[in-house]
Amino acid sequence: MILSHRRKIIIMPAENSIYMISYYKNWYRRCSMTEVHMFSCNNPDWFKSSEKIMVVISQLCKSYKVQHCCVTIILGGEKLLLKRMQLPSKKYAAAFSAMEWDEIVNDNGKKLFDVAYIGPAADGMNHDWMAAVYPYDLIMAFCTAFRQEENIVDIIDTLPSLLSRFYNDLSGTLYCQTETGTHICVYDQGILNAYQWCDGIPKEFLRWIENNEKKDMLYRPLMKMKEKWILPCIQKDCQKKLSNYHWQYPAAFFLPLL
Known part of the structure; x- marks a missing residue:
């Protein structure tokens, strides 16, 4: 199956449920067969534990036959940390390297993070960047659980970023x-x-x-x-x-x- 014509899934984990969109895109890049689901989770703390995430995602995949799909995960909630910072460089590699040493990345366990360029800072000398940080083991649990059902996690986004586009x-x-x-x-x-x-x-x-x-x-x-x-x-x-x-x-x- 051609990758661009796979079934696509968007999920957003919440305390008691997972919001999910399922859709396809045709040859003209238009959406078709779009469905909205809300998958209820029995454990309110399910997405705070990598083991529970694996179980819940496996159940979701089996319930909605999520296989051979491209998956987008939207993150929010108390585990998501966002930090705006000013750096002298507007190069991604420099910002990423600087963030590797930041305390919010290195405190309380291993983290996965990324940075996004905002624009020139108000002082005219530096550049504004936004960093998003999330526990490494939780993200890997999502990715592993979907991969075990032969899916591909190709995008990880944040709810605040999505809202600014909505x-x-x-x-x-x-x-x-x-x-x-x-x-x-x-x-x-x-x-x-x-x-x-x-x-x-x-x-x-x-x-x-x-x-x-x-x-x-x-x-x-x-x-x-x-x-x-x-x-x-x-x-x-x-x-x-x-x-x-x-x-x-x-x-x-x-x-x-x-």
Whole structure:
């Protein structure tokens, strides 16, 4: 089977479940046979242990016949660490080498990381970079489990990065609620500045919901910009796809990858 015409899978692990998109692309690079699934996990701490990850991914592959697929993994949550840094070089190799010595990579076990160039720093002399760090053993557990079912993990991405491609020119603090916690992302004109996972729902967000009687907004992404709460604007291309697929959150966040 030609690699470009394999079945493609996108997954995003969460506390109690795995959100999954399954699709194909035809000769014209258009998506076809798109399906959305939510795979429930019996153990709420399943993705904090490499052994449990192996078991759960094996179950997922068998349940949805995930074999000979190209897999994209979207990472978020408390294990994901993001760090923005300034370096004198804009070369990837130099930034990667500098990150190898950073304390967040070398503390508390082996980590897997990557760096992305943002642009020239405000001081006019350095360059801004963003580093993403995740426990090595957990990522390898995902990759090994999929590989055992004859799949290929070809992309590992982060939820904060994906959100910046789903929404248009984010500026402020974006809150994305789940059943167990909240992804908190800080952006400046579409560029990610910081990321944090919060167990539960932040008090200021709940206070705004209660004061404005907006309970229907509880599990919708909201942006706080200069003390004002707004619905973030979706990118035009993603809005068009959303109109076609009618996906709900968080599955809709996968649209930039299709």
